[in-house]
Amino acid sequence: MGGNTAINLGVFAVFVLITLYIVYRAGSRNATASDYYAAGSSFTGPQNGIALSGDFLSAASFLGISGSIAVNGYDGFLYSIGWVVSWLLGLMIISERLRNTGRFTLGDVLAFRMRQRPVRAAAANVTLVISLFYMIAQMAGAGALMALLLDVHSKVGQAIIIAVVGIVMVLYVLVGGMKGTTWVQIIKAVLLIMCVTLMTVFLLGKFGFSLSAILETASRNTPLGPEVLEPGVRYGSTPTNKLDFISLALALVLGTASLPHVLMRFYTVPNAREARRSVVWATWMMATFYLCTLVIGFGALALVGSKAISSAPGGENSAAPLLAYEIGGAVLLGVVSAVAFATILAVVAGLTLTASASFAHDVYANMIKQGQADPRSEVRVARLTAVVVGLLAIVGGIAANGQNVAFLVALAFALAASANLSTIIYSMFWRRFNTTGTLWAVYGGLGSCIFLLAFSPAVSGAKSSILPDVDFAWFPLSNPGLVSIPFSFLCGYLGTVLSKDKSDPVKQAEMEVRSLTGIGSGLKG
Numbered sequence: 001m002g003g004n005t006a007i008n009l010g011v012f013a014v015f016v017l018i019t020l021y022i023v024y025r026a027g028s029r030n031a032t033a034s035d036y037y038a039a040g041s042s043f044t045g046p047q048n049g050i051a052l053s054g055d056f057l058s059a060a061s062f063l064g065i066s067g068s069i070a071v072n073g074y075d076g077f078l079y080s081i082g083w084v085v086s087w088l089l090g091l092m093i094i095s096e097r098l099r100n101t102g103r104f105t106l107g108d109v110l111a112f113r114m115r116q117r118p119v120r121a122a123a124a125n126v127t128l129v130i131s132l133f134y135m136i137a138q139m140a141g142a143g144a145l146m147a148l149l150l151d152v153h154s155k156v157g158q159a160i161i162i163a164v165v166g167i168v169m170v171l172y173v174l175v176g177g178m179k180g181t182t183w184v185q186i187i188k189a190v191l192l193i194m195c196v197t198l199m200t201v202f203l204l205g206k207f208g209f210s211l212s213a214i215l216e217t218a219s220r221n222t223p224l225g226p227e228v229l230e231p232g233v234r235y236g237s238t239p240t241n242k243l244d245f246i247s248l249a250l251a252l253v254l255g256t257a258s259l260p261h262v263l264m265r266f267y268t269v270p271n272a273r274e275a276r277r278s279v280v281w282a283t284w285m286m287a288t289f290y291l292c293t294l295v296i297g298f299g300a301l302a303l304v305g306s307k308a309i310s311s312a313p314g315g316e317n318s319a320a321p322l323l324a325y326e327i328g329g330a331v332l333l334g335v336v337s338a339v340a341f342a343t344i345l346a347v348v349a350g351l352t353l354t355a356s357a358s359f360a361h362d363v364y365a366n367m368i369k370q371g372q373a374d375p376r377s378e379v380r381v382a383r384l385t386a387v388v389v390g391l392l393a394i395v396g397g398i399a400a401n402g403q404n405v406a407f408l409v410a411l412a413f414a415l416a417a418s419a420n421l422s423t424i425i426y427s428m429f430w431r432r433f434n435t436t437g438t439l440w441a442v443y444g445g446l447g448s449c450i451f452l453l454a455f456s457p458a459v460s461g462a463k464s465s466i467l468p469d470v471d472f473a474w475f476p477l478s479n480p481g482l483v484s485i486p487f488s489f490l491c492g493y494l495g496t497v498l499s500k501d502k503s504d505p506v507k508q509a510e511m512e513v514r515s516l517t518g519i520g521s522g523l524k525g
Contacts, residue, residue, distance in 0.1 A: 011338040016168060019187065019342070023172050023180035043182060045274035049281025052265050054185030056083075056256070056282065057192055057289055058134075058347040058409060062340050063141050065290075066323075067316030069297025070309050073218075073228030075235050076297060078245065079410070080290035082252030087283040089257045097428050097515035099266040099275035105354075106263050107362035110423055110442075113507035114435040120362040122442040126419040127260040127358035129446065131351045132392055133415055134261070137408035138348045139166065139397020141317055142341070159398045165344060166394035172349040173356065173386045177379075178268060181349045188339070188346040193285060195339045196292040199320075202327050203299040214295065217302035228301070240476045248410055251481030255413025258420035261354040299323055348393065356385035411453060414481035418445035422488040426496075428515055433496050434503045440495025445488025452480035 043051065061083070068076030101109045107123035142165040143158040152158055172181055207213040219226045227233055235245035256262060266275045300309060300323040312318040324336035360382035365373035400408060422441045426433040452475045459465055461473035477483075 011334040012341055015338050015342055016345075019184050019345075020171065020175070022183050022187070023175050025180075042179075042270070043268045043274075045269060045277025046281050047186060048182075048265060048269050048274065048278040050189045050285060051182045051185040051268070052262065052278055052282035053285035053289070054187075054189030054192070054346055055261060055265060055350045056347075057189065057286065058138055058141075058343060061289065061293070062192065062196070062343055063317040063320055064409065065293050066297045066300060067309065067319040069294065070300040070304070070319040071306055071316050072234040073222075073224065073298075073301075074231050075233050075245075077294055078235070078249065079252065080293055082249050083256065084283070084287050084290055086253045086256035087279060087286065089254065094257045094263070094424065095266055095275040095279050096272040098263060098424070099269065099272045100517070101428075101511060101515045105358045105361050106260055106420065106424075107358060107366070110427055110438060111362075111366075112427070112511050113504050114427075114438050117367050119435060119438050120366050122439055124358045124362040126442055126446055127362075128355050128389070129450075130260055130412055130416050130419065131355035131389065132396060133412040134259070134409060135348050135351045135389070135393035136396035136400050137412060138344050138351070139393055140400040140408060142344045143397060143401040155401070158401055162397045162401065163394050165341075165348075166390050166397070169345050169348040169352060170386055170390035172345065173352045173390075174383050178353060181346070181353055182268060184342075185346045185350060188342040189285065191339050192343055193289060195336055196289055196296060199299075199324065199327070199332075199336070200292040200295045203295055203303075203323075206327065207302075211295065214298050214302050218298040221301055222306040224306075243482065244477045244479060247414075247477050247479045247482035250485060251410055251414035251417055251479050254417040254421050254481075254485060255410075255415075258416035258424065259413070260358065260416070260420070261350045263420075264354050264357065296320055296323060299327075303327065352386050352389050352393070355389045356382040359385045410479055411458065414453075414479050414484065415446065415449050417481060418449040418484040418488045420445075421485065422492045426492050428511075430496075431505070431508050432503055433492070434499060434501035436499035436501045437492045437494075437496030441488050441492030444491030444495075445484055448487045449480050449484035452477075452483060456480060 061080075065076060065079045068079060070076070098109060101112060105123065106127060107120040110123050111119040139162050143162045152161065172184060203214065204211070207217070215229055219228055222228050224233060235241045235248075266278065269275050269278060297319065300319040303326045304319065304322045309316060309319045309322060312322060321333055321337050321340065325333040328335075360378050364381045365371065365378045419442050422445060423438050426437065426441065453459065455473055456475045456478055457465060457473050458478045459473065460467045461471035462468065465473075
């Protein structure tokens with residue numbers, strides 16, 4: 001791949017320059033905090049739906065899932081199924097109520113009828129932790145992709161690449177805010193869907209438009225043989241593996257509607273109807289994309305082979321770029337890699353914006369300044385936070401370099417579902433829910449998930465662990481969602497019924513009316 005470095009770098013440079021210009025033009029109209037955080041709620045449902053898919057379709061989707069299908073076959077496709085189904089929860093329960101209730105961040109919703117300071121602090125802490133986990137996965141994907149394209153095998157070289165990606169990402173956020181970042185995500189989503197669709201058509205054409213021929217060739221090009229087409233290669237060999245699959249599926253399905261950067265997107269539209277339209281558009285975009293990953297994953301196995309994929313710089317994450325080189329040479333590789341690079345930049349920019357907005361709005365403006373912060377100073381704090389979050393993501397991405405990106409993102413989904421889902425559901429549907437219950441649910445879910453994760457095979461004790469040379473794992477599941485998500489609901493229930501806190505019936509009634517109708521929220525009709 002090293003011979004194509006000039007083409008790859010040229011395509012990257014063109015994309016970065018064009019999108020930075022777009023971000024600059026869009027960001028020059030950021031006059032208020034609402035413009036910076038929520039783009040002034042100026043996007044339509046279809047626009048925001050495309051941006052939602054751009055925000056969600058990350059390196060995990062394009063690089064990680066394709067690679068997982070190429071190595072693990074059918075079991076790798078389970079990620080795709082989980083993420084498509086997960087949007088139904090967002091459509092039916094979350095999107096409309098959240099848009100009617102909140103303004104900029106998840107903390108607006110959770111603190112609506114609770115004591116402001118502790119709940120906003122909890123929401124900000126959770127948002128920062130989840131965003132960092134997610135960003136680390138994207139940074140690891142950037143390292144894998146650029147290592148393959150530039151033929152960089154040394155850890156130091158890959159670390160420099162991750163640092164450069166982080167710097168460009170922070171520039172997007174500093175210059176453009178939500179409006180600029182949204183346009184980057186719209187552009188990236190359209191390019192990504194076009195890219196995977198063309199690759200799918202090319203692949204099908206190469207095999208006479210027969211999916212069966214692709215699957216048959218793929219099964220001959222792996223040590224697993226025909227078993228690669230059946231469930232159980234990764235998640236069916238032992239009872240523990242089967243439980244791990246259930247835990248993974250639970251995290252994927254419940255995590256999407258709990259991700260802070262996805263929830264924040266609902267504030268960029270003017271009303272609840274447009275929020276619903278956003279989810280419908282995003283779901284169709286993602287269903288199309290994930291069906292294409294099935295063809296791309298097995299196509300990579302058929303034309304490249306599992307051995308070549310596993311031994312390439314970046315491992316499993318290299319499947320899609322290697323396939324692009326196989327079917328279209330250096331030019332298609334450059335285009336596919338530029339799209340993957342754009343995917344990483346856009347998603348990480350959205351995550352950085354979410355984390356910085358949460359700190360600036362929930363902690364600085366509403367806790368430190370008690371709601372009296374000057375909008376200009378609030379945006380300034382958000383930009384400073386973006387720089388700090390970017391630096392932390394770079395360090396984490398360097399540490400996690402080489403891990404499968406889809407697996408790392410699944411851990412972020414488990415964290416999101418454990419910390420946020422129970423509090424969102426209880427806040428909107430349980431009248432008795434109070435501040436103590438909120439804090440127990442948030443910190444109980446987040447703490448249990450991190451604790452179990454630290455002592456799981458994801459961190460130590462296995463060849464695929466982050467620390468493969470040591471073993472302090474006693475929790476058998478790689479994804480802790482099966483335990484931590486129900487535990488969060490239990491903590492929220494116990495915290496509410498055992499505490500002496502009284503819920504506010506007036507605020508609860510106001511929240512119920514607002515979430516259902518939008519009346520009193522100040523939103524456009």
